[in-house]
């Protein structure tokens with residue numbers, strides 16, 4: 001909110017400029033520079049947006065120093081313990097927890113929009129074997145806009161599109177997995193809850209009955225809740241930026257999926273397991289010696305990073321990683337799985353938490369450090385890990401898209417730059433150019 005507070009800026013020519021200060025509900029302060037260029041001719045330069053608030057938002061609060069994450073005011077620990085992914089999605093999108101009847105209506109809509117147009121099933125056959133499921137997911141979400149062309153009408157209600165995306169991404173994700181392993185796709189079963197239905201589409205086969213394990217259903221709910229929103233991260237900012245041009249919601253969400261794919265963002269969960277596999281490989285360069293790998297990470301010349309560690313915002317233990325570490329122990333024990341990767345990851349965490357390199361840079365395990373170990377234990381293959389992140393992040397993207405499109409003050413996102421290229425020069429005909 002705007003307060004009477006101001007900040008003073010003294011420019012290179014000595015002129016003073018007064019700027020308003022905006023304060024958030026958790027006492028976060030921002031210098032409001034919206035009139036800066038018009039008043040002074042200056043812009044601000046902040047590559048990577050380390051200090052730039054792109055928007056005000058009422059969805060998620062994050063305090064990286066204290067390790068706090070809240071959706072609409074509710075602590076992530078409480079939601080992971082007591083809520084379901086469907087209820088948390090409602091909370092993020094609509095701004096408050098639903099009543100019983102609101103939740104029942106919301107769940108029913110998600111049940112009845114889970115199928116994809118039968119023609120879309122044939123799209124999966126067009127992808128080459130070994131296609132990354134994030135390529136398939138993003139292409140399919142974009143394709144949904146062709147089946148629901150009313151999404152192009154910016155004045156039409158968006159609720160049905162929001163429901164469709166939230167419901168159908170599960171089906172698309174599971175179908176793309178079935179295609180990679182050569183099994184027939186499993187259609188959704190309306191009697192199952194959101195997460196149980198996802199497990200059914202992933203792991204059931206037509207030849208025999210399948211009942212999802214309630215412990216795993218709970219784990220999937222928790223995993224998706226932990227990923228459901230994270231304020232203005234790279235993919236969410238992408239969704240807002242694409243959406244700000246008036247592009248439809250399917251296009252905006254597909255762009256978010258693509259931004260998430262990168263190994264510095266959601267792709268890190270896949271990269272963590274691949275890293276652990278290389279370290280643990282008895283024939284590999286480390287032969288299980290994680291200290292040797294950590295030494296390499298600390299060597300600036302190596303270009304090696306400890307994947308699943310460090311965060312732009314968290315300068316303390318990521319609260320999501322804390323929950324996931326505990327969950328990994330519980331789920332693996334329930335399944336009777338002993339995964340040497342879990343012990344390796346814990347060993348690496350222990351070394352990193354004591355090592356001056358990581359301590360001084362405030363690098364702690366993030367959400368991706370333990371999530372892959374859980375997915376593996378559940379039977380989800382490594383290339384699908386980032387898809388799982390995307391399934392979780394869908395309600396966050398939708399909530400941000402909705403918040404932005406409903407805000408009458410929203411403008412198209414269009415940063416400026418400081419040009420560093422040549423100043424004006426004259427065109428030289430090709431026969432007169434020297435090398």
Ligand code: CMC
Pocket residue numbers: 230233263264265266268297304305306307308309310311312313361363366367368
């Ligand atoms: N291993 C080793 N060194 C690291 C790491 C790491 N994982 N992360 C950061 N550093 C060092 C980095 O080399 C730099 O050192 P110096 O100041 O000496 O140059 C310093 O810490 C600051 O790093 P940065 O890259 O400038 O920080 P950033 O805020 O731009 O990057 C990050 C954040 C998440 C991209 C980075 O920590 C990283 O690459 N982590 C590994 C990838 C990863 O796990 N990503 C998932 C993030 S959580 C899921 C999500 O929300 O996307």
